[in-house]
Amino acid sequence: MALVTTTVSPTVTDNPFTGLSETVRERSGIARSEVIYSAYGTWPASGSGNQRSISFLWSLDKDYGYVLMESSVAFILNNDYLDMEATGVMEISSSLGPGASDVASQWYPYINHASRQNATGNTAIGSIPADNYNSLYPITGGNGIMVFNLSPKPTSLLYPYSQRNTIDVVSMFAEDVNDKPILAYRFFCRFLKYDITQGYNYVVNSPIMTR
DSSP: OOEEEEEEOOEEEEEEOOSSOHHHHHTSSOOSEEEEEEEEEEEOOOOTTOEEEEEEEEEOOTTEEEEEEEEEEEEEETTSOOOBOSEEEEEEEEEOSTTOOOEEEEEEEEEOOOOSOOTTSOOOGGGSOGGGSOOEEGGGTSEEEEEEEEOSOOOSOBOOOSSOSOEEEEEEEEBSSSSOOOEEEEEEEEEEEEEHHHHHHSOOOOSSOOO
């Protein structure tokens, strides 16, 4: 038995906020832009006797600070239930600023809440197998769906340091059974991007934009 890993590089879309001068924006708590990372595709079958994991991996522009607004992932299986773990994890890693040799990581959980109890018994929600966590949804043609949301998410400014080497982000998910077929996935993650000077001079600790 082997663990088959899949790595996906999401597409980035940077939507700048306009309408204010550079000077006014830098003296406020208004973000520079909204940055969205998204990916749509299929998770290959694990192969005979194997388990599998999938990671969505990217790097943020290291010259800015960020507020993580939201992230969600949907996995879809045609005409069957899913056998995935009901939790995932996001890891954000970065050097700690000028002159620092260490890299720090922060971890945040993705949660998929159970939609029903085990149909064959009265097992508690907390211990039922993952393949009983979600029903088939007729509106999508009888597909099984698991939707993960980042909860709780951080609301503080992430790494407001200049002269860093990297800000790396990875969101990871896995299954606990062998021999599973192809799944479709839909990944979404959204940040607000701030200038370093704003990160130093303002307490940007809320996803609510202020003037």
